[in-house]
Amino acid sequence: MxxxxxxxxxxxxxxxxxxxxxxxxGKPNIMTASWGGICSSAPPSVAISVRKSRYSYDNLIQxxxxxxxxxxxxxxxAADYVGIYSGRNEDKFKANNLTPINSGIVxxxxxxxxxxxxxxxxxxxxxxxxxxQFVGEILDVIVDEELIxxxxxxxxxxxxxxxxxxxxxxxxxxxxxxxxAFVKVKDS
Amino acid sequence: MxxxxxxxxxxxxxxxxxxxxxxxxGKPNIMTASWGGICSSAPPSVAISVRKSRYSYDNLIQxxxxxxxxxxxxxxxAADYVGIYSGRNEDKFKANNLTPINSGIVxxxxxxxxxxxxxxxxxxxxxxxxxxQFVGEILDVIVDEELIxxxxxxxxxxxxxxxxxxxxxxxxxxxxxxxxAFVKVKDS
Numbered sequence: 001m002x003x004x005x006x007x008x009x010x011x012x013x014x015x016x017x018x019x020x021x022x023x024x025x026g027k028p029n030i031m032t033a034s035w036g037g038i039c040s041s042a043p044p045s046v047a048i049s050v051r052k053s054r055y056s057y058d059n060l061i062q063x064x065x066x067x068x069x070x071x072x073x074x075x076x077x078a079a080d081y082v083g084i085y086s087g088r089n090e091d092k093f094k095a096n097n098l099t100p101i102n103s104g105i106v107x108x109x110x111x112x113x114x115x116x117x118x119x120x121x122x123x124x125x126x127x128x129x130x131x132x133q134f135v136g137e138i139l140d141v142i143v144d145e146e147l148i149x150x151x152x153x154x155x156x157x158x159x160x161x162x163x164x165x166x167x168x169x170x171x172x173x174x175x176x177x178x179x180x181a182f183v184k185v186k187d188s
Numbered sequence: 189m190x191x192x193x194x195x196x197x198x199x200x201x202x203x204x205x206x207x208x209x210x211x212x213x214g215k216p217n218i219m220t221a222s223w224g225g226i227c228s229s230a231p232p233s234v235a236i237s238v239r240k241s242r243y244s245y246d247n248l249i250q251x252x253x254x255x256x257x258x259x260x261x262x263x264x265x266a267a268d269y270v271g272i273y274s275g276r277n278e279d280k281f282k283a284n285n286l287t288p289i290n291s292g293i294v295x296x297x298x299x300x301x302x303x304x305x306x307x308x309x310x311x312x313x314x315x316x317x318x319x320x321q322f323v324g325e326i327l328d329v330i331v332d333e334e335l336i337x338x339x340x341x342x343x344x345x346x347x348x349x350x351x352x353x354x355x356x357x358x359x360x361x362x363x364x365x366x367x368x369a370f371v372k373v374k375d376s
Contacts, residue, residue: 002300003336005329009232010304010342012258012349013201013362015225037203037225039237040316044197047235047321049227070200076366084370112190116198126314128228128323133235135316141193148191153355154198161200162366163351167341169370174201175363178264178350182272182357 009035013163016171018079019048020067020100020109020117021059023087028100028109030069030092031056032083034164035131044138046118049131055087060134064122065106068136069114072160076171078113079162105140115159117142197223201351204359206267207236208255208288208297208305209247211275216288216297218257218280219244220271222352223319232326234306237319243275248322252310253294256324257302260348264359266301267350293328303347305330 014034021029035049046068050057060066071079078096085092093100093111100109103119110117120136127133149155162171202222209217223237234256238245248254259267266284273280281288281299288297291307298305308324315321337343350359 001333002330003333005331005342007232007326008329009226009229009234009326010329010331011203011205011226011234011256011306012304012342012344012347013203013351015199015201015203017199035226035228037235038197038199038223039235039321040223040319041197042318044195045316046197046199047225047227068199073366077371080367080369080371084372116200118199124314124316126312126323128233128312130230131228133227133323135314135321138195138197141196141198142190143193143198145189145191149355151356154193154200156200156353156355156360159200163201163362164369165344165362167337167344168339170368171366172344173363173366174351174353175361178261178359178361179268180358181268181352183265183268184272 010166014166016071016079016162016164017048018069018071018082018111019056020069020111021056022063022108023059024062027091028093029056029059029087030082032079039135045123045135046120046138047133047135049133051131060122063107065108066120066136067108067110068118068120069111070116070161072115073162073173075114076162110142115144115147116154198354202354204259204267204350204352205236206257206259206270206299207244208257208299209244210251210296211247212250215279216281217244217247217275218270220267227323233311233323234308234326235321235323237321239318240320248310251295253296254308254324255296255298256306256308257299258304258349260303261350261361263302264350298330303332303335304342
């Protein structure tokens with residue numbers, strides 16, 4: 001039997017994006033966003049949604065730049081923390097012993113201690129209701145060299161990322177391999 | 189050491205969205221999209237990105253409605269298949285022994301055999317390059333009743349969803365519980 005749950009934002013899984021920006025005084029800030037995802041292949045782009053009330057919102061409008069930092073299991077506590085507290089009241093990098101790095105490529109800091117970071121220039125801003133969607137063109141991806149696998153790409157087991165579950169308000173790791181993608185069923 | 193990978197669409201994890209639409213003759217179609225995510229809380233909305241060349245693109249423009257169907261591990265082969273082949277050439281529901289259901293709420297079919305479906309009305313269309321982003325207001329969420337947990341919400345273990353890994357072109361399940369979210373570190 002199917003049951004209706006009403007108009008809710010339920011999917012599985014959500015990513016955990018830790019978004020880096022500078023404020024008007026150049027202070028680095030980070031916030032967590034699970035409303036987002038890749039949105040274009042060319043130009044390669046990622047979308048994040050941010051409420052106007054967030055400290056990061058003004059930073060995004062002013063600098064038109066952000067980073068998306070992907071946490072590993074070891075970064076879970078920091079990723080959760082920066083989704084709760086505001087950069088108006090504290091330096092969230094310092095509070096979590098994290099190091100902001102200015103890549104020189106975009107005017108936004110990435111997190112040295114996180115495995116993977118996307119450096120993005122804001123290309124579109126869309127008002128969608130209580131959230132404003134920022135589309136960022138991905139100018140570069142920065143990864144810890146030891147996390148690259150045999151195929152030259154970041155290895156999901158080495159990156160060891162987390163995902164967010166909205167229903168139980170919890171983080172989970174990546175589980176078992178299920179199957180290869182793009183399996184041409186007809187040819188097999 | 190950090191290494192630059194260039195301007196690529198690399199994140200962890202990606203969702204696997206199987207998008208349902210009707211074509212101009214009312215034939216139901218499904219395609220897989222991993223470029224997307226929740227993008228607004230109010231109105232509750234989800235974004236998907238689709239190339240103009242896709243059969244689903246015209247369906248989306250014409251009917252301004254779609255469903256997002258979340259596959260479980262058991263639905264992996266079907267989810268992969270409908271991301272490879274085009275609805276121009278075949279009925280992808282029939283090819284995968286799937287049943288299209290018209291909810292009567294939006295003019296798009298959802299998949300009976302998938303655990304969770306979002307019924308969406310297109311609210312915004314954004315050209316982002318090779319992909320067009322469709323933002324859908326979520327009018328209802330349909331779930332298999334036996335997958336609802338003690339808190340009244342879909343249980344991630346019962347739904348047993350998959351995620352996509354772009355680097356290794358593979359699907360994975362959900363792994364170990366890592367921690368609760370929204371843990372107020374300062375108060376503990």
